[in-house]
Amino acid sequence: MKIKVKALEGKAPTGAKADIELNDDVFGVEPRADILHRVVTWQLENRRGTARAARERSDVARTGKKFGRQKGGGTARHGDRRAPIFIGGGKAHGPRKRDFEQSLNKKIRALGLKMALSDKAKNDNLIVVDSLELKEAKTQALKGNLDKLGLGKTALVIDGDAVAEGFQKASSNLVGLNSLPAMGANVYDIMKHDTLVLTRAAVEKLEARFNG
Template sequence: MKLKVQTLDAKAKGDIDLNDAVFGLEPRADILHRIITWQREKARGTARPTRERSDVSRTGKKFGRQKGGGTARHGDRAAPTFIGGGKAHGARLRDFNPSLNKKIRALGLKMALSSKAKAGTLIVLEDLDMKEGKTKALAGQLSKLGFGKTTLVIDGEGVNDNFRKASANIVGVNVLPAVGANVYDILKHETLVLTRAAVEKLEARFNG
């Protein structure tokens, strides 16, 4: 698959051959759904438990007469009715740590990239080099490139520092290094932007 390469100034910079094994697959909704569900589950923190009656350290001694005290007959300070007592039917410990086969995860990322290429919402840039990290200058350039309302920009080894600073104040534009590319972020954004370095990194990631 061939795609035109542009610069940040929206000038043509030749073509790039995208590997069909990475960018030319037919997306499957069931695979993508499995991976997004797995990602969101992995992002959840451990649900902490509350201390129930058996977990509270209080005296078990009966603290009043059975009769004649004018109060109810209690035998344990750990009862839920008392301050400091255990909670009745409290939250239980839940740890969200699902597993998913590496081959499925790799296949899902390929399908996410392929879905953007197929929909025509994939843009390839030569690089993200900027002389200064100025938001105003970058906003003018992005309007010419035809970015959508939400855009994910993926660079190579690391994101260009000036571009990262300039894009930080632009709503709907997020940046990632190639190593952080994931299905959820790619599908969540309307437009996917890759640099040449990012394309090389992603293709090498699957070929390696």
């Protein structure tokens, strides 16, 4: 699949660099809603922190010795100091530990990412730019350049090993625009945004990620 390469600022590349060939094994996979749903659910569940448990009577490290006689003490009868009514005792009916982590086969996770990329390419919501290098890291200038690209309300920009520093600074105040290095590309963030913007370096990294 061939796609036109655009420039973030200045003139678009010409000649051999005007187009980029996208690997159909990565950008030409037929999306399936059930696979995408499984991967997104797996991502969101694994983001949840483990619910903290309270120590109950059996978990408190206190002596089990009966601390007072059964009768004649003028107080209620107790076996040990672990009872919930004492300071330092166990909590009565406290919260239990809940772990939300799920497992998902690596092949399904990889397939889901391919389908997310393919979905953007299929629906013309994929833009490839030459690079994210800017002459001046100015937010207002960057906003004007991005408007020319025809982005939707929200856009995800993916670069190569790391997002260009100037672009990151200039885009930090733009609402609805997020950026990631290629290593951080994931199904949830791609599907969440209206438009996906990739650099040449990002395309190479993503294709190498599946072919390597």
